Amino acid sequence: MSLNDILGRLFNFADYGQLLPLVQNSLLAGALLGLLGGFVGIFVIKRDLSFAVHGISELSFAGASIALLASIDVVVGSIAGSLTAALLIGALGAKAKDRNSIIAVLMPFGLGLGILALSMYEGRAANKFGLLTGQIVAVDEPQLLWLVGITAAVLVALAMIWRPLSFASLDPEVAAARGVPTRTLSIVFMLLLGLSVAASVQVVGALLVLSLLVTPAAAAIRITSSPALAVTLSVTFAVVSVVGGIMLAVGGGLPVSPYVTTLSFLIYLVCRFIETLRNRAKGAQ
Amino acid sequence: MKNPNQPALSVRAADLSLGETTLWQNLDLEVSPGELIAVIGSNGSGKSSLLKAILGQQSLTKGQIKVAGHNVHRGSRDIGYIPQHRPSEGQVPIRGRDLLRLGLDGHKFGLALPNHKNSQRINEVVERMGASEFQNQPISSLSGGQLQRLRVGQAVIGKPALLLADEPLTALDLNQQHVVGELIDQERKANQMAVLFVTHDVNPILDMVDRVLYLAKGKFKIGSPDEVLRSEVLSELYGTQVDVLRNQGRIVVVGTHDHEHHPDEEWI
Numbered sequence: 001m002s003l004n005d006i007l008g009r010l011f012n013f014a015d016y017g018q019l020l021p022l023v024q025n026s027l028l029a030g031a032l033l034g035l036l037g038g039f040v041g042i043f044v045i046k047r048d049l050s051f052a053v054h055g056i057s058e059l060s061f062a063g064a065s066i067a068l069l070a071s072i073d074v075v076v077g078s079i080a081g082s083l084t085a086a087l088l089i090g091a092l093g094a095k096a097k098d099r100n101s102i103i104a105v106l107m108p109f110g111l112g113l114g115i116l117a118l119s120m121y122e123g124r125a126a127n128k129f130g131l132l133t134g135q136i137v138a139v140d141e142p143q144l145l146w147l148v149g150i151t152a153a154v155l156v157a158l159a160m161i162w163r164p165l166s167f168a169s170l171d172p173e174v175a176a177a178r179g180v181p182t183r184t185l186s187i188v189f190m191l192l193l194g195l196s197v198a199a200s201v202q203v204v205g206a207l208l209v210l211s212l213l214v215t216p217a218a219a220a221i222r223i224t225s226s227p228a229l230a231v232t233l234s235v236t237f238a239v240v241s242v243v244g245g246i247m248l249a250v251g252g253g254l255p256v257s258p259y260v261t262t263l264s265f266l267i268y269l270v271c272r273f274i275e276t277l278r279n280r281a282k283g284a285q
Numbered sequence: 286m287k288n289p290n291q292p293a294l295s296v297r298a299a300d301l302s303l304g305e306t307t308l309w310q311n312l313d314l315e316v317s318p319g320e321l322i323a324v325i326g327s328n329g330s331g332k333s334s335l336l337k338a339i340l341g342q343q344s345l346t347k348g349q350i351k352v353a354g355h356n357v358h359r360g361s362r363d364i365g366y367i368p369q370h371r372p373s374e375g376q377v378p379i380r381g382r383d384l385l386r387l388g389l390d391g392h393k394f395g396l397a398l399p400n401h402k403n404s405q406r407i408n409e410v411v412e413r414m415g416a417s418e419f420q421n422q423p424i425s426s427l428s429g430g431q432l433q434r435l436r437v438g439q440a441v442i443g444k445p446a447l448l449l450a451d452e453p454l455t456a457l458d459l460n461q462q463h464v465v466g467e468l469i470d471q472e473r474k475a476n477q478m479a480v481l482f483v484t485h486d487v488n489p490i491l492d493m494v495d496r497v498l499y500l501a502k503g504k505f506k507i508g509s510p511d512e513v514l515r516s517e518v519l520s521e522l523y524g525t526q527v528d529v530l531r532n533q534g535r536i537v538v539v540g541t542h543d544h545e546h547h548p549d550e551e552w553i
Contacts, residue, residue, distance in 0.1 A: 045377075046377055159396055162397060163387075163391055163394065163397050164391060164392055166387065167387045167392065170384075174367075176342065176359065177340050177342075177360045177361075177364055177368075178391065179361055179362055180391065181359070220378070221376050225380050
């Protein structure tokens with residue numbers, strides 16, 4: 001393939017006007033996921049849980065695969081897998097060091113289980129691949145409903161515990177001394193994280209969840225230290241990545257995920273670049 | 286609420302053993318509002334554990350602790366706490382002011398929406414801590430002294446009855462030690478706040494100390510600095526010859542065989 005052919009496949013906007021209405025569901029799903037990832041991601045960064053997100057997503061994948069094999073609702077399977085992982089990591093790994101090793105132990109086990117279930121599954125191959133790399137173009141009504149429900153539940157719960165969770169994330173010792181129930185908050189947040197991961201796995205796939213739940217927030221805190229602005233930017237970056245990724249991918253008929261991950265990565269690079277420029281300007285003063 | 290006749294802290298007949306080790310036995314301590322107690326002792330003598338016990342995070346083997354007349358179960362709004370500082374790694378999106386705000390209403394549920402009354406109180410504390418210049422800087426960019434001033438502000442902003450400060454002067458240069466010590470002194474006087482000041486070196490705060498609680502070898506001594514920081518008293522406490530030397534207003538304790546200046550070892 002020549003470079004032109006490759007570019008033509010990557011970015012194809014022929015019949016764009018007709019294609020766009022067809023992916024309305026996906027765009028909506030993408031926007032919801034962006035919201036979820038942007039808000040939850042801020043706490044993932046504050047609580048140093050990036051690796052946990054990866055671990056939870058692998059177990060979510062295992063749950064979904066087993067559900068596919070057993071002909072149960074895939075969403076139910078992935079939520080079950082994700083919540084189990086989130087609770088295990090939350091209960092066993094209060095300290096960062098313990099946590100990392102527990103995640104590293106759980107992750108390959110989950111991935112292995114998922115691969116086994118998928119190998120035994122005899123249905124459509126696209127279903128299998130989709131669990132790992134996403135199937136956002138094929139979002140159907142029930143999936144969308146799940147997504148709306150999970151997003152609403154997680155965001156409402158997060159709003160309720162926002163302040164004490166921020167306190168406990170920044171300085172658990174002082175927060176505990178002031179009577180903040182740090183242990184309970186930690187478990188509750190792991191559950192919210194589990195739900196968010198399960199929702200994201202449905203759409204972007206287990207391997208790419210990090211690009212929604214970690215990258216946008218990580219980019220945001222590079223350029224601001226204002227808590228409110230950090231959240232706003234994180235949500236904006238996440239929504240732009242997903243919705244933008246879908247819109248770019250629609251014409252070419254290729255998977256959406258690489259577009260989403262690339263956009264979110266580019267945003268991260270730009271933020272780091274801005275940070276470097278600012279530090280230089282400060283140093284020069 | 287604060288009652289001037291009620292002790293800010295009362296520890297009665299308290300024992301604490303961790304496994305085989307007895308940290309202290311039969312500890313009685315009553316601290317009045319506005320009183321500053323220096324808690325001194327060797328590493329592993331149970332200074333940090335005493336603070337944990339007061340916070341209700343470490344249960345006593347025996348005895349009772351009350352803060353402002355209440356039993357404490359896993360933290361209390363009557364207590365301000367400055368834990369030993371361990372530098373945080375990585376970047377967090379938070380500025381100096383935000384740190385103070387967490388001390389004011391971080392325990393409440395809901396979102397941290399802008400609030401006029403809170404902002405006023407934060408402004409007041411920013412000024413008292415001399416933090417106007419760096420209040421909007423990310424805390425990761427602050428010097429040790431600046432950060433410690435904000436941590437004092439965070440601990441006192443809710444006007445607690447009791448302040449627990451665990452080695453608040455370590456890792457600061459002499460000038461900043463003086464500034465931070467003065468701030469704690471200023472706040473306890475302004476708010477009639479009792480202070481338990483854990484330190485391995487009493488000298489930077491010697492002129493503000495009302496009483497000393499000296500912990501060693503499972504035993505303790507309480508009294509004014511002049512009563513406790515004497516060769517015969519500490520020799521008896523340690524069961525070996527200990528010399529307390531005074532030189533130009535400074536006190537040096539020799540012969541305790543402590544390896545001090547290692548705050549990490551406190552956490553065993």
